[in-house]
Amino acid sequence: MALAIEARDLRRTYRTRTGWLNPRRVEIDAVRGVDLDVRRGELFGLLGPNGAGKTTTIKMLNTLLIPSSGSARVCGFDVVSQTREVRRRIGYVFGGDRGLYDRLSALDNLRYFAELYGVPAARQKRRIGELLELVGLTGRERERVEGYSRGMRQRLHIARGLLHEPEVLFLDEPSIGVDPVAARELRNTVAGLAATGTTVLLTTHYMAEAEELCDRIAVIAGGEIQALGTADELKHHAEGRRVLEVQAFGVSDSQLAGIDVLPGVRESSVDIVGTAQVLTVQSDATVDVQADVLRLLDGVRLGRVTARQPTLEDAYVAIVGRSPVEVAA
Amino acid sequence: MSVLRLIGRGTLLHVKQLSRSQFEIATALFVPLVQATLAVYLFRAGSEPHRLLEAAVGAGMMAVWSSVLFGSGGAIQNQRWQGTLEMLMLAPRPPALLVFPITLATAVTGTYAMIATLLWGGLVYRIPLDVADPLAFAVSVPAAILGLGMFGLLLASTFVLLPNANAINNTLEYPIWLVSGMLVPITVLPGWTGPIGAVLPTTWAARAVRESVTGSGPVWPSLGVCLALSFVCLVAGALVMSYVERRARANATLALA
Ligand SMILES: Nc1ncnc2c1ncn2[C@@H]1O[C@H](COP(=O)(O)OP(=O)(O)OP(=O)(O)O)[C@@H](O)[C@H]1O
Ligand SMILES: [Mg+2]
Numbered sequence: 232m233a234l235a236i237e238a239r240d241l242r243r244t245y246r247t248r249t250g251w252l253n254p255r256r257v258e259i260d261a262v263r264g265v266d267l268d269v270r271r272g273e274l275f276g277l278l279g280p281n282g283a284g285k286t287t288t289i290k291m292l293n294t295l296l297i298p299s300s301g302s303a304r305v306c307g308f309d310v311v312s313q314t315r316e317v318r319r320r321i322g323y324v325f326g327g328d329r330g331l332y333d334r335l336s337a338l339d340n341l342r343y344f345a346e347l348y349g350v351p352a353a354r355q356k357r358r359i360g361e362l363l364e365l366v367g368l369t370g371r372e373r374e375r376v377e378g379y380s381r382g383m384r385q386r387l388h389i390a391r392g393l394l395h396e397p398e399v400l401f402l403d404e405p406s407i408g409v410d411p412v413a414a415r416e417l418r419n420t421v422a423g424l425a426a427t428g429t430t431v432l433l434t435t436h437y438m439a440e441a442e443e444l445c446d447r448i449a450v451i452a453g454g455e456i457q458a459l460g461t462a463d464e465l466k467h468h469a470e471g472r473r474v475l476e477v478q479a480f481g482v483s484d485s486q487l488a489g490i491d492v493l494p495g496v497r498e499s500s501v502d503i504v505g506t507a508q509v510l511t512v513q514s515d516a517t518v519d520v521q522a523d524v525l526r527l528l529d530g531v532r533l534g535r536v537t538a539r540q541p542t543l544e545d546a547y548v549a550i551v552g553r554s555p556v557e558v559a560a
Numbered sequence: 561m562s563v564l565r566l567i568g569r570g571t572l573l574h575v576k577q578l579s580r581s582q583f584e585i586a587t588a589l590f591v592p593l594v595q596a597t598l599a600v601y602l603f604r605a606g607s608e609p610h611r612l613l614e615a616a617v618g619a620g621m622m623a624v625w626s627s628v629l630f631g632s633g634g635a636i637q638n639q640r641w642q643g644t645l646e647m648l649m650l651a652p653r654p655p656a657l658l659v660f661p662i663t664l665a666t667a668v669t670g671t672y673a674m675i676a677t678l679l680w681g682g683l684v685y686r687i688p689l690d691v692a693d694p695l696a697f698a699v700s701v702p703a704a705i706l707g708l709g710m711f712g713l714l715l716a717s718t719f720v721l722l723p724n725a726n727a728i729n730n731t732l733e734y735p736i737w738l739v740s741g742m743l744v745p746i747t748v749l750p751g752w753t754g755p756i757g758a759v760l761p762t763t764w765a766a767r768a769v770r771e772s773v774t775g776s777g778p779v780w781p782s783l784g785v786c787l788a789l790s791f792v793c794l795v796a797g798a799l800v801m802s803y804v805e806r807r808a809r810a811n812a813t814l815a816l817a
Contacts, residue, residue, distance in 0.1 A: 245812055295646055297809045318652035329643030334580035335573065343573045346566050347651035347658070375580075391647075 234304075235399050235430035236269035236292060241301035243287050261287040263454035264301070269432060271398075274425040276445035277434040280551055284454040285434040286325075289401050292432070293323050306398055319349070322397035326404030328384040333377040337368055337387050340376060341394065348395040362390040365420060367413065381408040389417065399430045406440060418444055438544040450550045458550045462543050469513065469541030469549045472497060475521055477510040478534030489527045495520050498552045507534055513545055563657065570661025571668065571709075578631070578669045588623070588669065592677035593684070595619040599677075600685045602743075613689065616681040617773050618742045620674030621766045624667055624708055625742065626733055631666025632712030633719040633729045635659060636804070646814045655805040656713060656798035663712030667705045674701075692775030700772045700783050704765035707790035711761045713797030717804050742766045761789040 243262040248254045262284040269275045277285045290296040292303055294314045302309065308316040332340050338359070345355045363369045366386035376384060385408055392400060402421065406414045422444055425431050435441055441448055442462045449459045458465055482501070490499050490510070495518030502509045514520040521538065541549075578584055599615035636659065639645040648658040681687035691697045719725040737743050739753045740762040746754070757763040764786030771777040808814045 293650065295650065295809060295814055296812055297806075315652050318650055321650075323647075323650055327643075330647050332573065332577050332644065333642070334577050339573060339576065343569060344647070344651075346569050347648070347653060349562075349652060352562075352565070 233271050233307075234268050235271045235273070236267055236275075236303070236305055236432060238265055238267040238288075238292065238303040239301055241265040241267075241288065241291055241303055242299045243284075243291055243296060244299045261454055262291070262298075265451070265454075265456055267303075267449065267456075269430060271430055272425060272428045274421070274431045274433065274444055274446050276441040276448040277432065277451060278436075278438075278441055278448055278547060279434075279451035283451045285451055286403055287454075288451070289323075289403050289432065289434065293321055293401050294318055295323075319395075320398045322392035322395070322400045324388050324392035324400070324402050324405050326385065326407035328381050328408070331376045331384060331387060331391075334375060336373050336375055337363070337379075337390075338372040340387065341372075341391060344391050345394050350395050358394060358396075359390075362393055365393075366390045367416065382410055382413055385409050386413065386417075389420075393424075397429065399432070400424065402431060402433045404434055404436065406435060406437065414440070438542070438547060442543045450547060452551045457553075465546045465550070466541060466543060467546075469546040471516050472513050472541055472545070472549065473516045473519075474539050474541055474545050475510075475512045475514065475524060476535075476537045476539065477512070477524065477528065478504075478507050478536070479510055479528060480507055480532040480534070482508055482510065482528060482531055486527055486531070490524055493520055493523050493527070494518065498548050500548060511545070511548075513541070513549060566653070566657060567661050567664070570658075571664045574662045574665035575668050578665055579672075584669065585672070588627075588672040589676050592619065592623060592673045593680045595623060595673075596677045596680040596685065596687075600681070600687070612681070612685065612687045613691075614770060614774050616677050616687055617674075617769055618766065620671075620677040621704070621740075621742045621762075621769060622737045623673030623677060624670030624705065625736060625740070625762055627670030627673065628663065628667050628708045628712045629715065629729060629733055629736070631669070632663040632709075632716045633725060635662045635666070635712075635716040636720045637725075640814070643815070649805060649808075649814055654798065654802065656717075656794075656801040659716050659801055660709070660713050660794070660797075663716050664706070664709030666712055667709040670708070671701070671705060691773050693772045693779065696772035696779040697769070700765075700768040700779055703783050703787060704769055707761045707765050707786045710790035710794035710797070713801065714793040715797075717797045717800035720804055721800075721807075736760065736762055739763070740766050741770075759789065761786050761793060764789060 241262055242264055245259045245261055247257055249257055265288055277288065279285050287296065291298045292305060292310060294310050294317050297311055304310065305317045306320045310317050341359045342355065345359060350358055363372050366389050368383065368386055376387065389405060406417055409417060418440060421431055433444065445462065447459065447461055448465055450457045458468055487501065490496060490512060495514045496512055497515065498513040500511050512520060512524055596616055596619060599619040600612060602615065636645065639648060649655060651658060678689060682689060722728055738749065739757040740760055741757065746757055764782050768779050768782035768786055771779045771782060
């Protein structure tokens, strides 16, 4: 089966200077040997913590960065020596609200990029109309982008990325800042594209999004792929574990540190949900840590306490947690 | 054909984007008042009104040059700040074709200042707009703008390679006004500036426009030399631009770090 993306031992080192009075050269190994094979029509997810090297990997594949070493092909064309051929066939959408001509309308932006990406003049008008409809900006297309909300800009980015009907679509956190309803529409759009043969490489921090959409997922941390497989396969990484979730109000750092070192605890983390903290404690399936955890939280006001089976998120936490490389902030 | 369309549409878009900055517009409309005044007082001593128009047009050309110098010199950095540089470079086109519309747009928006100079000159100093050869004027101004836009591509591509582009930008503004003969006739300048002026498209652009205003010489040869030199700049700029693009991909400088 033909591969849409194939990467062999991709590496990228950034060289920068830090310090002002006493400048120092620093080297950051952002990607340290990534191998990827993505089939045509596959929807492939790239998950990983901040600074893991996801964006760097995508930018090497979409020709914006030249790899320090290794090689990659997209649609069979080399990303370093055949950039024009690669660029004709790819779309790139990144999260955030920059990268548009702010003082111009959405229509102006789309027309210009349609021209740049070589959409035939006769097809431009219809294509732009379809895309505005698809991303729900019809009726607003003549307003200046500077007046757009963040989510509207993001949707305009998506429309732009699809103008030339790319064979391979790189989506780097495309759902950032998009409201839940629009995010669901975006997921439907992406799934629809993949169903009609577009290859999609997606990064996201939303596990549910990855689980719902992706045929396969690679978890990357410290510039290396730590695990790769379907969402169900990845869940095996949390196999043999159970998960305890405790809703609490006002847990101190020392209490958290205490939980981390309890016998049987493998991983623990805290999320803030509204006014509450949600403690997630992964432990060996054979050990019930609930009593110990609750004893350590003595005196703290608690809400719901639940024990559950591991999810993709738990698997992700397990994979990233055991990755040997500490990623510097 | 499609390349011309791309350049046309790109230029239009960048002109629009540049023209909607209130700061740029205010500058383009009021700085010329100063320049018109300068021109008038420099030339008022013992000259006829025709010299005044010549001076005002010269001042207008200076404004176009300033716009190209600052706009094109900073074009790539600007696109980087806007976050649009990556999106431009991702297009399956030679990089020069992505940047040339921007530099051409900076020349086009420079004409706002030229028009403003002529208007201020007419309103405040009663300089009549009687051009010796209106047809040649109508052709030479757009052609001069096209030429300066091409020159701009060379500026845009080389300036990103220089560590102190801003400082160089600032120091280039006045000397080029001078050696190109926009402000005072080349004949009053020291001889060694001659060869420098002769290879700059700005000199020939200013000369063609001046000849059309004063009828002091045939316009077309000057215009031809201007466009030929500009074309050389365009080709050189395109080559440097390809190098710049590759280097930026190697050094990760397309995006803001
Ligand atoms: N232009 C750059 N210059 C220097 N270092 C960089 C540059 N871009 C990224 N890095 C570094 O490379 C590493 C990987 O960054 P990258 O942007 O690929 O991470 P990411 O997985 O996309 O993270 P996030 O989830 O935050 O988007 C980080 O340590 C980052 O600081
Ligand atoms: Mg990223």
